[in-house]
């Protein structure tokens with residue numbers, strides 16, 4: 001029952017399967033939706049259905065078996081992060097001359113190709129698109145339909161222009177998917193040549209129900225928190241590391257402490273002192289900044305009378321107290337300072353100093 005494994009967005013999934021049933025699937029599709037909403041999982045399911053050797057149907061609509069040779073080979077790319085890391089490592093191990101010639105692609109089945117953004121810029125490069133142009137007009141070899149999935153459709157300018165050429169005249173037997181959480185960033189000329197399918201975030205209750213089976217180790221209160229932190233994306237809900245999140249949040253609260261009238265700064269200094277140089281410190285501070293934004297947003301939700309949107313629901317009483325202590329201009333100021341902190345850190349300001357400055361600047365502005 002493979003399509004049945006896709007949770008939520010039932011109407012979008014149904015219309016996709018109806019198009020597959022009519023054998024009228026569009027040749028260029030923008031599949032948009034927030035992070036973790038299942039864009040890639042859905043594109044893979046479509047690729048499998050198009051190429052499944054058994055072609056089962058469920059609820060009277062096309063499905064895929066998940067077990068035939070084509071389904072199995074396509075499924076090897078399901079854990080895309082792993083395949084991506086392998087592709088990048090394989091390139092790293094090449095001689096310099098070959099390295100420059102090698103494009104990052106994931107192809108576990110000859111007719112299904114995934115084009116991830118190319119590191120370190122994490123943009124799709126023109127050579128990746130040229131590779132597609134070279135092969136897309138050949139008939140599928142082991143399946144019935146060629147599928148190209150741009151897993152994050154952020155293109156370098158030249159790459160976007162090259163892509164337009166294929167989108168103008170794609171062959172009948174090929175479909176190109178552009179996955180994005182920000183479709184408005186795509187060129188209008190690209191958007192106008194694609195059908196646009198949108199995945200919506202799921203309501204927190206639906207994510208909670210899903211987590212009850214997907215992450216049975218979580219207690220009900222933890223499920224409620226993770227569901228809200230996931231912003232309606234099941235993939236994100238599966239990946240959230242709650243222990244790490246709670247640690248980052250503890251630090252974020254310590255950073256806000258002085259601004260909210262905490263006279264004892266020892267917590268603050270303990271926290272900022274723990275942010276050392278190096279990759280680990282960088283990841284840690286990025287987590288805390290993201291958490292700080294989320295806390296500020298929650299305070300804003302309470303102040304603007306929409307407490308149902310609060311994500312840190314386990315902290316609601318504390319957040320309400322904070323909301324009473326600050327006004328809207330303070331929240332705006334805090335968000336601006338956070339932005340300054342972020343860009344300061346990109347310029348490699350000494351981390352502990354930047355954090356201390358951030359916390360104390362908020363204190364002055366209350």
Ligand SMILES: [Zn+2]
Nearest residue numbers: 052065068071
């Ligand atoms: Zn199959």
